[in-house]
Amino acid sequence: MDPTLIGQGLLSGFLFGGVYSLMAVGLTLIFGVMRVVNFAHGDMMVWGMYLAWMLSVRAGIDPYVGFVVCAVALFLLGLVVQRGLVERIVDAPHEMQILLMLGVALVLENAALVTFGPDPARVRSPLSQATVWLGPIFVDLARLLTFGLAMALTGALWLFLARTDLGRSMRAAADNPYGARVIGTDVRKVYGAAFGVGAACVGAAGALVSPILPFQPTSGLGLSVTSFNIVIIGGMGSLPGAFVGGILVSVAESMGAVFLSPSMKELVSFGLLIAILLFRPAGLFGKTAG
Amino acid sequence: MKLLALLAVAVLVALPFVVGSYVVTVLIFIFFYAYLGQAWNIVGGYAGQLSAGHAAFVGIGGYAAALLSAHAGLSPWIGMWIGGALAALLGAVIGYLGFRFGLRGFYFVLLTVAFAEICRVVALNVDAVGGALGLYITFTGNPRQFQFQDNRAYYYVALVLMLASTALVRSIERHRFGAYLTAIRQDEGACEALGVDTLRVKMRAMILSSFLTGVGGTFYAFYLFSLQPNAVFGIPLSVEIIIRPIVGGAGTVMGPILGSFILSPLAEISRTYFAQGGWNGAHLIVYGLLLIAVVLFLPQGAYPALLRLARRRP
């Protein structure tokens, strides 16, 4: 096997990992704070992608700028979903929560299908074409930019959680929901914000990925499963876990594509998920689900 | 109540002679999906183990019967039992892995989805079973090969499937197995303390459910004359399977039937209404909204709600 190919794959996977991390961090934040599994995560990301596409095609806004809009839009969506739907079933059995989010996923995925059609779409960014050579390995400038921005956003989220009051309230609620209430945390506000921020992460991730990969409405499921994979590996509710997991899974997928055929890549993903579910559902750093 | 049921069955039996072919076709789908829903109901409704990967069993049953018919000349009437058995085998594997390793709720759902997707990807990529093109059944119209010239024959087969599965579930409800399932759904630990071998009961439910679903796969294959990996193993079919019992009332005898009578016409209407240019997903939006509505307002489903309404009238 050509070492350049492997090196290429590693770098490619590593850079793409930034997006995976951002995506997973969003999911784990929602789970960690609210113990809700966002089955619509991948579909929200797809909407992030399509929004970026629309901004690019209709308003000429480059996704590397437009991602901010996508983040805000998805934040609002997350907030609406939480306030309007999730909040109402806080005390219901977990099956209900799963079914609810499944319903949201169905609506989002098929609304995208109906609005944008089933064919794959892609965003053209002037930067997509540029490449940079690092010795024998070349890197898309787009991928580099995506990685950089994804990292920056993750860092910003980190600061938000560590330094702001709302962020700290979120961490408190994640750690000890009852205790957080006892000390007067406005849990409703925290939950809404957590869902919103989680959705914003994945909206931004979608926008950042849109120049790199073609996407279609049905991509949602695969992205959701990948998110779950990452979060389960890294540990449900653990932010460092999601971060590290994102890079790990991305590199693993990349290596899978290099050594096996692309369709087998999916098998590896699912096989990995099953293995993790059986042997370490708590993940590397994680807490347990309800 | 029993009189009402008998009357309803009599009406359904007589119907094909009174209504047109289109209505018959819609009813075939109503009955068939009610059957699949009822099969799911055993493990997903009564036992409360949410499986979102039941399409895998349809696929395995269908592919098995189709392949045996094409390559070994085996009549699907026999092949369907083999298909069912193979599906039950997969069900046993999934069940064992899930239950033995203590996977609950979200984790179990994910496990079932993972297996279904693996089946789908394998079927897509293995040319021996048709690959991406899938399998096609040559039309012979020969009843021995589970093919009928007349739509109405399929109607009666589907009706029998629906009625038989409903009778089975009703019987389960009245025996120990059913009581255990319902209790397990509410509190497994308490069940263990009361002498219930929860692992064994759940396994039985899973195996029975997947077996029945697999048998349904044969009907699917020989009614639609084709098996496409994405269609028959994919999430959309799993959604079709689970949404009827959930909307109708998971863990009730009439739930899947009521759900099917509500959802199939709804899907038909959405499909025809939105049929212009590629709006194929529209009926799934309706499904999604319905699912949300049910969870928020009628978590036990339509059937229990109707019963409550009926009781209020003196």
Next chain:
Amino acid sequence: MSLLEVSGLTKRFGGLLAVGGLDLSLAEGEMLGLIGPNGAGKTTVFNLLSGFLRPDGGEIRFGGRNVVGLKPHEICRLGMARTFQIVRPFPRLSVLDNVKVAALARHPAMARALEAARAVVDRVGLGPRVTDLAGSLTLADRKRLELARALATEPSLLLLDEVMAGLNATEIDAMVRQVAAINQGGISVLLIEHNMRAVMSLSHRIIVLSFGEKISSGTPREVAADRRVIEAYLGEEYVHPPQA
């Protein structure tokens, strides 16, 4: 021959020794009280006995048979039934259906199970509430339901975990009479209880646990007068000479 023979029972959670080398024996027909301050390991002992936890060491012999490693449902089938400290009714089932689930363990046929369940429901005094949903019951009735379910499995040994907790004085008196009647009917009882009056009046013998170890055992009177027991509960300053 003792019905229940426990020797050297040990359980650790990480670095914490929850139960350390416990020896215990219970004769047929006996009512043994298990008391001790909070965190002493009493419920852990129940979990170990009933198969919900696996011991790290020691033996448990029930009816002469080693039951370590058996699953909870197997132990129940052998005749050891338990209740939970925080009651676990099946909320969406009626009182009768709740007990029916338990009765099915001994009577697989539905009709017989319903009969047996009905009898137990009446015996614990829940007759009037037989068709009510378990989720709508008061705490006292839930405790009765918990008891009824355990009884419906027709045990020879009943493990009762704080069955008086949360009840008012009248309810406690009723429960005490109930438990006494059960024991007089031939069922051996191992009773975890914080209510001292109840446990002292009911038990033939008492074992006192503190930090996972047995610090005293004997008749209620002996144990009440034991220094170590008073120390464990109230601290050194409260040790008094025994009151008559």
